[in-house]
Amino acid sequence: MNALAIDFTPVWLTLRLALTSTAILLIIGTPVAWWLARTSSFCKLPVESIVALPLVLPPTVLGFYLLIALAPTGPLGRVWHAISGGSLAFSFSGLVIGSVLYSLPFVVQPLQNAFEAIGERPLKVAAMLGAGPVDRFFTVALPLARRGLVTAITLGFAHTVGEFGVVLMIGGNIPGKTQVLSISIYDHVEALEYGRAHVLSAGLLAFSFLVLFVVHLTNRRLQARGL
């Protein structure tokens, strides 16, 4: 076998995982960020701390607890089994849950900062122009938070692409099912297949650079247009 014949399945799997997780992160993260940006409830600090936990916890700790929760006897695993008849641990769905939790702060924090930066004024202006709360959110808050949204999407996506520890703990390493890019690279290195590890690593490096470059470029464009 050619030393550089590479199985690209982990790449597609990683992309699929990152896209799915980012979409779910946006759906969950945006309302959470909006609420955190505007509430003065005493629940704000605890929720902020919980959202930020993945930033400080070793991925293995998060992965360990997730493994317990997702196991067929764990709380999440049991519910999932009752609904779908399948198992969460060592499955793609399990990976999505893990990724969403692990990347949550990377989506919520930039969005929350962006929403906070808007302030009350534009929303009051919009209310005086006849816009109701939902209308204001979609036609004023989201467009004004565009830069935060771009940052949140990129960070959420890139962080999911690059995750390793959590995936290893809850996904195992099942080729074609839960073997993602970072784990595949680890395997190649373990097997001393440095050539293959190089190709995948360099690809990931280039990809990451490109993503960050595009984000910064977009943000600068938006800034130049006063957004």
Next chain:
Amino acid sequence: MSDIDAHLVLRRGEFVLDATFQTPARGITALFGPSGCGKSTLLHCIAGLEPAVRGTLRVNDELWQDSELHVFVPAHRRRVGYVFQDAGMLAHLSVRGNLEYGMRRARRARSGPAFAQTVEWAGIGPLLGRRVQGLSGGERSRVAMACALLTDPVMLLMDEPLAALDARSRAEMLPYLERLHSELSIPVLYVSHAIDEVARLADHLISLEPGRVVACGALREMLTRLDLPFARSDEAAAILDAVVTGYDEQFQLALLAFPGGRLAIPQRRLPAGTAVRVRILARDVSLSLAHHHDTSILNIFPARVLDITEDRPAQAVVRLDAAGAVFLARVTRRSVHSLGLKPDAEIYAQIKSVALLR
């Protein structure tokens, strides 16, 4: 019963705003008071932007708020046009985008001509494609005003629309505000801390002190009430409404008539029949018992003393009535005594100078 009837209470930390007032729902009502007395906050409460406010608010028989009945019409359903102090607009939209944002959400779909008319009125046609950040202070105010008008509001709230402008933009804006007054059928609540602005624009006046309403009523009456600070200040003045009756070609004087007599003032020619508003400062009015003809003063007419307050060690303010027109004279206490001035005394008022406000 087309009135604005408010009893609003707002507690915010140490500051308590407790405002009770009633004002006709027509013309311009000025909310006047020193900085920090709660004028802007009161305007926010009326607009529904202050969820913590308690009390009742009724506008044109419509109940907007009644805390006892748990009625609180949300801000976007009150249909008020609001011009914020900094002429706040939506930064992510162009000037046209801002104008259309409110227009699309108006009660009645506004027609194309309404848009064109308002744009023309505010003189903002050339600005439509611009981003709002690039506008000058005066342009910004005019766009904000047009935005507010295009929402087809039942009432217009303006929070010191001139405060953020330099003297030149301010002079540019005043005519727009005056036209607003003559062309608009909806009531305007206008926050200001500049009494000259109020004298020029307003019909009614709500006078605020920190946290509360001191008095409210018709502008002319409020400015001449001896129990309020306006009449006692150095700038104390009366506002009179007059009509242009002619023009003295030889001496270039505009001739005006008001209920109590005639006035001749140095002015450019104005069309006869024009309604004007003039201001007579209390310190420009002197009193005499006889009608002197050997004087340089042009404007002299008979008046009756209404009341007198000796508010300063050496000075007094006399409130006068000239056939229904009420005005003030700032004189010395000695003069009050030597002329024997007391309520109902008949005297002659000599007006040294008259300012045309509009």
